[in-house]
Amino acid sequence: MKEFAVFWGCTIQTRFPFIEKSTRIVLDSFKLPYRDIDGFTCCPEKSLVNNIDHGAFVMTAARNVALVDEKNYDLVSPCTGCVSNLATVQSELKVNPREKDEVNSLLKEVGREFKGTAKLQHLIPFFHDAVGVHAIKQKMKRDFTGMKIALHYGCHMIRPSHALKNDDPLNPKKFDNLIRAMGAESLQYMTKMMCCGQGLDRVDEHDMALHFARVKLRELKALGADAMVLCCPSCFLQFDNNQFLMEKEGEKFGIPVIYYTELLGLSMGFTAEELGMTSHRVDCAPFIKKWEGLPAPRGLCKHL
Amino acid sequence: MLDATLNFKLLEMCGRCGACFSICPSCVNIPGYDPRAVIKDILAGNHEKWLTSRHIWECLECHHCLEICFQHYGFENAMTSMRTLAAKKGIHPAQVKRGWDMLVKTSRLGEPAMPARKKLGLPEPKATGSEEFRKLYELLKKRRLEEHQADKSGE
Structure with a gap:
């Protein structure tokens, strides 16, 4: 199985660390190749960020996905909102090369690149399909x-x-x-x-x-x-x-x-x-x- | 403004269809919530009156309308565009502004609950990319300003 980064998201880490606990227990028990990586920010939350600034929404999600792309990992999250937001932007950029180039010209300034290669999955379909x-x-x-x-x-x-x-x-x-x-x-x-x-x-x-x-x-x-x-x-x-x-x-x-x-x-x-x-x-x-x-x-x- | 973000041809079909009305949880549960009325006013050029309405913030973005729509379009595009327009004019629920300010400042919507993490025996949370995020956001704003000025001088 390909290594994957876990995207915990703000809500779990801020309000419900016990969800992180049970998720780690389960991932460890199945000996799944999960990794914690540096650099994630808010996914970002669509109903908040996308309503105010679509460009910031796309840039933030693309940067998070780029962190996973760089390591050649996939991504799994126990939060539905995080996966949905990241996947929404990934699919938008995959079909819109001009927008992808614009985002990448920004990300280049901090040495990153969105490729969109990482598979982004929520924990439930991941457990169903991969485990x-x-x-x-x-x-x-x-x-x-x-x-x-x-x-x-x-x-x-x-x-x-x-x-x-x-x-x-x-x-x-x-x-x-x-x-x-x-x-x-x-x-x-x-x-x-x-x-x-x-x-x-x-x-x-x-x-x-x-x-x-x-x-x-x-x-x-x-x-x-x-x-x-x-x-x-x-x-x-x-x-x-x-x-x-x-x-x-x-x-x-x-x-x-x-x-x-x-x-x-x-x-x-x-x-x-x-x-x-x-x-x-x-x-x-x-x-x-x-x-x-x-x-x-x-x-x-x-x-x- | 709205014609930059919305496809009016698809919206005209929405105005005549409404298949998503009975599957939309807000339409079913919130008295007076009816995106069809908003769409009708957008098409007639009378959307301004909705900018101060709480209804435009009551779309839950559950994407049910998108999935059932034969155009794969749905109410939510109209409601998102209206919210963006309202937010640009500074009209939004207080919590939305608080959340946005926190994101711009910290790159997250909250800090990890450290005492609870310790009690549960969870590892130290990984470093966030807040510095890089802030730099990118400043760059994004700067580029927009430059584009805006270039547009103005080209007029």
């Missing part, structure tokens, strides 16, 4: 048979599809495949593909952001979901933090929000403490308690 369901099953000590999991894809894991090219943009399958491989039921629900709405919190519309979170959480509560599983720090912020805020106001949902790397880590025998899950604002203990209390045999993965 593979079979290898994942081999590493698992316990499966999640009997657990109802509501997946939330996160818009930017799969869209825009012309840049990411990794799954069906309106009816994706790969994340579902990974969850089913772990023996859990992947709930099919009405609002499954609805955007989390966290973007509204970034434009001073907190109440509307809460409304978006509420719509999905209410459906999951009615369906009896044991947890919501996702792989995006922005969606995590929306469903963990904003659910906690709504619960403080008296609205009860009780839906633990679990990062994919945490779920995988649990199945491989790591504890919630080791994976940093005790740092969540919505308590994950009910999920773990139910899982641990399920009747044996939960099945070794080779029997799945």
